[in-house]
Amino acid sequence: MVVFNKKDELTPFIQNLKKEGKTIGFLPTMGALHEGHLSLAKLSIAQNDYTIVSIFVNPTQFNNPEDLEKYPRTEEKDIELLTQNGIDFVYLPSVSDLYEEGEVAKKYNFGGIENVMEGEFRPGHFDGVATIVSKLIRAVNPDRAYFGEKDFQQVRIVQEMVKQEQLPVEIVPVPIKRAENGLALSSRNVRLSAENLEAAPFIYKVLQDAVSLKNEGKTPDEIKAFVQQTFDQSSFKLEYFEITDEETLQTLESFREHQKARGFVVAYAGDIRLIDNIQF
Incomplete structure (x- = not known):
């Protein structure tokens, strides 16, 4: 494995590989890696000649x-x-290698998908995500970049950013990797207390129950009321639960045949914020 700390060394190296006809898979991460990240890495290794991971x-x-x-x-x-x-390669940059002194996130307009759910509760978050992913893709110039669907809204943001900036890369969404008990794997899980770690599979169970209710003919509002009531009776604090169209991320008032819908949940276990989602 080769570790790069500077994009001025990384970019020409990757360009030379691509001149030789090699394909490059890319996994942008914030570190604290786990089996979820490795599931993305394994797919990239299978689909490309070389794989690079940024931390x-x-x-x-x-x-x-x-x-x-x-x-x-x-x-x-x-x-x-x-x-x-x-x-094959790791890119481990400093802040100064990617940002000019005093530089802030670029302001994006993604047609509204940046303002709902995580965008509403974490103002400016997706400007930061889109800014750094754009910088990393330009530095690496991969053929494919891999993102986990646990952060499904982020996947949609990245897809739209790539379209807007006309970056020549395929964005590959990868299904959520879960522990045996159903808990979505996350770097934040290491901060959970033993008690909360044991209880956390409750979140996925609620999502599964929500899908069952949809299959029984319940409306989105009825399902949302069920989820709220279930969380109220638990040790977790629900921040939000939304059922949206997968493409537009706009809240659904009813289910339509052949429409792809997804349920999104954010809840606190103590002071740890956990996110998850499921396809309806």
């Missing part, structure tokens, strides 16, 4: 400075894990 905790996507400070950083462990799993 960068992006400051412009955190609207809460405390959350940025507490975000787990395990670079040595991450690099060891990637080496064991056949990753």
Whole structure:
């Protein structure tokens, strides 16, 4: 494995590989890697000649400075894990390698998908996400970039950014990787107390129950009322539950045949914010 710290060294190296006709898969991460990341990496390895993983905790996507400070950083462990799993290259940049001094996130207009759900509760978050993913894709110039569907709204944001900026890359969404008990794998899970870790599969169970209700003919509003009531009786604090169209991310008032819908949930286990979603 080769580790790059500067895009001025990485970019020409990748360009030379592409001149040789090699395909490049790319996995942008913020580190604290787990089996979810590895499921993306395995797909990239299967679909490309080379795979590169970036590890960068992006400051412009955190609207809460405390959350940025507490975000787990395990670079040595991450690099060891990637080496064991056949990753060819790692890009480990500093903030100054990607951002000019004083630079802030670019302001985007994605037709409204940036303002709902996570966009509503984390103002400016998706400007930061789109800004850094654009910078990373330009530095790496991959053929394909892989994103987990646990952050489904983020996947849609990245797809729209790539369209707007006409970047020559295929965005590959990868299904959520779950623990055996159903908990969606996340870097934040390491911060869960033993008690909350044991209880956390409740979130996925509620999502599964919501799908069952949809299949029984319940309306989105009826399902949302069920989810709220179920969380009210639990140890978790529900921040939001929404049922939306997968493409537009706009809230659904009814289900239509052949329409792709998805349920999104955010809940707190203590002070840890957990997100999950499921296709209806």
